[in-house]
Amino acid sequence: MPLFYGWIIVAAGFVISCVGFGTLMALGVFLQPMAADLGWSRASISAAATLSFICMGAGSFLWGSLSDKFGSRAVLLSGGTIVGLGLIGSSQAATPLQFQLLFGGLVGLGAGSFYAPLMSITTRWFVRHRSLAVALVSAGMSLGSTTVAPFARWLISAYDWRIALLALGGLAWAVILPAAMLVREVSEATARQSAASEPANGMTVSQALRTPQFAAIALTHFACCAAHSGPIFHMVSYAIDCGVAPMAAATVIGAAGLASLCGRIGCGLIADRVGAKQTLVAGLLVQATAVSLYLFAGGLTSFYLLAALFGLSYGGVMPLYAILVREYFGARIMGTVFGAVAMTSTLGMALGPLAGGWLFDTWGSYFWLYIGSAGIGAGAVAIAMLFRPPSVPRVSLHGPAVPHSA
Numbered sequence: 037m038p039l040f041y042g043w044i045i046v047a048a049g050f051v052i053s054c055v056g057f058g059t060l061m062a063l064g065v066f067l068q069p070m071a072a073d074l075g076w077s078r079a080s081i082s083a084a085a086t087l088s089f090i091c092m093g094a095g096s097f098l099w100g101s102l103s104d105k106f107g108s109r110a111v112l113l114s115g116g117t118i119v120g121l122g123l124i125g126s127s128q129a130a131t132p133l134q135f136q137l138l139f140g141g142l143v144g145l146g147a148g149s150f151y152a153p154l155m156s157i158t159t160r161w162f163v164r165h166r167s168l169a170v171a172l173v174s175a176g177m178s179l180g181s182t183t184v185a186p187f188a189r190w191l192i193s194a195y196d197w198r199i200a201l202l203a204l205g206g207l208a209w210a211v212i213l214p215a216a217m218l219v220r221e222v223s224e225a226t227a228r229q230s231a232a233s234e235p236a237n238g239m240t241v242s243q244a245l246r247t248p249q250f251a252a253i254a255l256t257h258f259a260c261c262a263a264h265s266g267p268i269f270h271m272v273s274y275a276i277d278c279g280v281a282p283m284a285a286a287t288v289i290g291a292a293g294l295a296s297l298c299g300r301i302g303c304g305l306i307a308d309r310v311g312a313k314q315t316l317v318a319g320l321l322v323q324a325t326a327v328s329l330y331l332f333a334g335g336l337t338s339f340y341l342l343a344a345l346f347g348l349s350y351g352g353v354m355p356l357y358a359i360l361v362r363e364y365f366g367a368r369i370m371g372t373v374f375g376a377v378a379m380t381s382t383l384g385m386a387l388g389p390l391a392g393g394w395l396f397d398t399w400g401s402y403f404w405l406y407i408g409s410a411g412i413g414a415g416a417v418a419i420a421m422l423f424r425p426p427s428v429p430r431v432s433l434h435g436p437a438v439p440h441s442a
Contacts, residue, residue: 041220042161042169048218049154049173052112055211056119056150058180059204060088060143062188064269065286068276069197078273080132082393085269086386087140088147093382095148100375103153104368109219115149116212118142123205127198139201148382152375155358160222160367167312167359171304174355178300178347181293185272189286241372244365250373252423256416257357257381260320263413264350266388266405267327268292274330274402275339284336292343296351303352312359317420319356323349324413330406357381 063085070081095115103111122142129135154173162169184204191200244250267274271292275285299319307315326346333339361374392405 042158044218045158045161045220046169046172048215049158050176050179051215052116052150052212053154053173053176054180055184055208056116056147056180057177058184059119059123059208060092060147061177061181061268062185062204063088063139064272064289065185065189065192066197066200067270067273068282069192073197076132077393077397079390079393079397081135082269082389083132084126084136084140085389087136088144089265089382089386089389091141091144092148092151093379093386095145096152096378096382097372097375099149100152100156100371100373100378103156104371107221108153108157108371109216111149111153112216112219113213115146116208116216118146118149119212120146120205120209122146123201123208125205127201127205148378152371152378155355155362155374156367156371157219157222159358159362159370165308166362167307167355168301168304170358171300171307171355174304174358175297175300175351177354178293178295178297178351181268181296182290183293185293186286186290189283193283239365239369241369244369244373245376249364249423250377252419253357253360254377254380256316256320256419256423257377258384259412259416259419260323260350260353260384261381262384262387263327263409263416264323264346264388265385266392266409267330267346268350269389270392270396270402270405271339271343273396274333275336277402278334278339280336280339285339288336288339288343291340292347293351295344295347297347299348299350299352300355302348304355307356307359312356312363313420313423316353316356316360317417319349319353320413320417320420323353324410324417327406327413328410331403 063081067078067081070076071078099111099115119142122138122145125142126135126138129138155170158169158173159166188200188204191203239247268289271289272282272285275288276282280288303315303319322345326342326349329342329345333342357377358374361377362370365373388405388409391408392402395404396402
């Protein structure tokens with residue numbers, strides 16, 4: 037029996053997400069060595085992460101729209117090239133501004149080409165197991181945190197931070213570009229099956245962006261990302277400040293990434309059974325609880341336990357937004373609409389790193405970062421509970437279409 041090519045798309049998307057987002061999220065392990073070597077403040081280095089999320093958000097909308105018009109492969113190849121250029125260029129930065137523009141601008145813009153186009157092409161390939169397929173592609177982001185950050189920390193210890201960034205740039209080109217060549221548009225047979233499950237609303241992009249459903253999804257995603265971005269980015273530095281050895285602290289974010297991978301797959305399976313909305317609310321509630329518990333973290337064991345709980349929650353909810361967008365707005369305009377949702381979410385991601393760096397520089401601790409993040413996480417739960425997506429038909433390959441509500 038021939039292998040369904042949709043699973044090749046999933047595998048390619050998994051690899052691209054792993055390296056593409058792993059290199060972006062690895063910036064946290066560069067925070068202390070760069071500050072010690074160059075005398076830059078944590079806030080100035082964290083600003084590169086903030087700028088990268090802003091550029092990734094703007095890029096998500098742009099790249100998502102381009103993928104609807106020109107296909108996902110061309111977009112992924114372009115973005116992968118830009119990510120490699122940004123990493124290599126940032127390894128030679130001599131001032132905070134240069135680093136912010138090269139890492140924050142170029143790497144962020146290139147990384148924006150992965151999320152929306154990959155989610156869009158994956159949902160077009162699948163009718164059955166759609167949530168699982170999207171979750172597996174998204175799981176690559178978690179594996180990236182698990183593997184790339186400790187690898188970067190090893191390179192920093194063995195050489196220095198400039199060599200580490202240079203190596204990550206080469207890795208991006210060596211892995212992302214070949215994987216992107218495997219991505220191709222959906223087959224005609226699968227397109228016909230998928231079309232049968234399309235929402236019969238015939239909306240334009242402009243109409244979709246004005247609906248309350250879009251606003252609810254976008255605001256929930258924004259608050260969700262604002263709640264976890266600061267704790268993720270400053271996790272390594274916080275662990276070191278609590279007395280954990282630097283290399284061990286790097287493995288803490290790796291543990292969170294591994295738990296995030298499990299959460300994405302697990303929530304994808306659950307969402308296929310009970311619905312994306314119910315799964316989202318539960319995951320957001322666990323995330324807000326986990327963030328608040330960081331106030332009581334101390335030794336390495338407590339950081340590992342919290343990394344597991346936190347990773348399961350923030351990773352588990354991430355694929356669900358794409359499922360909700362696909363179920364309401366359909367595949368025809370999904371790249372653009374989900375790109376707009378992703379753009380909103382990355383503004384939330386941009387808040388945490390800079391706010392955490394500023395709060396630490398001002399108060400000498402991360403206490404208020406975790407208080408604020410927990411409060412925003414609770415807000416995300418409240419918004420998600422109010423969201424009521426309409427019922428849309430879901431097609432079964434073994435029977436007639438049945439109504440389904442997230």
